[in-house]
Amino acid sequence: MTFDLRGQAAIVGVGSSAFARRLPDSASSLAAAALRGALDDAGLHRDDVDGMITHMGTPLGVDYDQFAAYAGLNLRYAAQFWLHGRFVTLSLQTAAMAIACGMADTVACVTSVKFLSVRGALGGEGDHEGLREGGGSHGEDPAFGLTSPGGGAALFAQRYMHEYGVGTEILRDVVMSSRAHAALNPAAIRREPFDWEAYANEPGFIDPLRRADCAQINDAAIVLILTSADRARDLAKSPVYVRGMQGIRGGPDEFIFAPRGFGIAQQGVTDWPAEKGPRQAFEMAGVSNADIDGFGTYDAFSPLVIGALERHRYCDPGSAHRFIADGQIAPGGSLPVNTSGGLLSEAHVGGWNTIAEMVRQMRGEAGERQMPRADLMHWGTMWGDSVILGNEA
Known part of the structure; x- marks a missing residue:
């Protein structure tokens, strides 16, 4: 059954802090500012919130229990996940399921x-998370020397x-599309003009990645508020409904920075037919796919955009680079991708800034970067998870 x-369930409120490389505020203060913004956006009071999902704990972010006390929230449902972009979908799914099952009314x-305040470089000696020493899941495969996430993407x-x-050039074109979107976004950190020469002059990171192929490291906070579809219809803004979803994939042939069976890290080399791809959402x-107006994906590294487009069947295997080079993911393209600039150009908020952007696009609030049509938006990542949002339930 x-x-x-x-x-x-529907998203009814969006709030964000300022985005900057360094901010003087604490992680709790940033989250509280974003929460106030989301509540005001939805026309709700903090007493209306009885559920919370935190997508990052201390020391980088906030723990659910401490933030609930800090913000004066009285919760009957709470959950907490790691920051990494693979858990954006899981967080939204958990919120939607809690609401649908009656475990919370408003989540x-x-x-x-606070990346720079509490953490140094990812990878190498001393990175307990990267080495899988009890510090989280971002050691992609330390047995293969991949203690930095950039290694897997490279x-x-x-x-x-x-x-x-x-x-x-396949990486350059992703970055240039991202910067073109960010140039239209006053909140983006990286808005400066960017061309082939600028890309070529960027310092190398892990071959073939350059600095511009990597998400920025910054301080920021985002809060999204979800409630039931029935209640959402009576609130301040047009609801954005959670229409479809599917989870993260795992297994011997799965690696988060490569298509299934692509031969990276522990993967075998397996020809997985396209029809076997994840379609539950x-x-x-x-x-x-033809119904989708815009696509959001986790772009901590530029190659991930290529893999996500192919995994979710917007492009055949080996063809996404041509789709991108033709301008199809840039402003005015047939499938705009990460229209705020994403992690590469707007800010690194674990992917939540892109989800927030999708909601704003669907409500017609994206200003100069507003898409002509944004009725159905799809968030999907290289590792197979998805959320499809719609203006109608």
């Missing part, structure tokens, strides 16, 4: 980050370039 979650999804890019006979939402 299955439970129909389609359209049972705040809270993410706050391996995927190298293999993709070899497999399909392309060069680093589309089936739940009752839509197809």
Whole structure:
């Protein structure tokens, strides 16, 4: 027996702090500012919130119990996940399921980050998380020397370039599309003009990645508020419904920075037919790729955009680079991607800034970067998870 979650919950409030490389505020203060903004956006009071999902704990962010006390929230449902972008979907899913099951009426999804204040470089000696020493899940595969997430993304890019006979222009085009979106976004950190020469002059990171291929490290907070579809219709803003969703994939042939069976880290080299790809979110939402107006994805590294487009069937394997080079993901393209600039150009908030942008696009609040049509938006990552949002339940 299955439970129909389609359209049972809706996003009704969006709030954010300022985005900057360094901010004087504490993680709790940033999260509180974002929470106030989200409550005001929804026309709600903090006493209306009885559920909370935190997508990052201390020391980088806020723990659910401490932040509930700090913000004066009285919760009957709470959960907490790691920051990493693979858990954006899980957080939204958990909030939607809690509402649909009656475990909470109104849930705040809270993410706050203070990257530079409390953490040095990812990877290498002393990175307990990267070495899987009880510090979280961002050691992609330390047995293969991949203690930094950039290592996995670089391996995927190298293999993709070899497999399909392309060069680093495939990465440059992703970055240039991201900067083109960010140039229209006053909140973005990286808004300066960017061209091929600027990309070529960027310092190297892990071959073939350059600095511009990597998300920025910054301080920021985002809060999204979800409630039931019935209640959402009576609130201040037009609701954005959770139409479809599916979870993170795992297994011997899964690696978060490469397509399934692509031969990276522990993966085998397996020809997985496209029809075996994850489609649960589309089936739940009752839509197809052709219905989607815009796409959001976790772009901590530029190669991830290429992999996500192919995994979710917007492009055939080995063809996403041509789709991107033709301008299809840039402003005015057939499938705008990460229209705020994403992690590469707007800010690194674990992917939540992109979800917030999708909601603003669907409500017609994106200003100069507003898409002409934004009725259905899809968040999907390289590792297979998805959320499809719609203006109708």
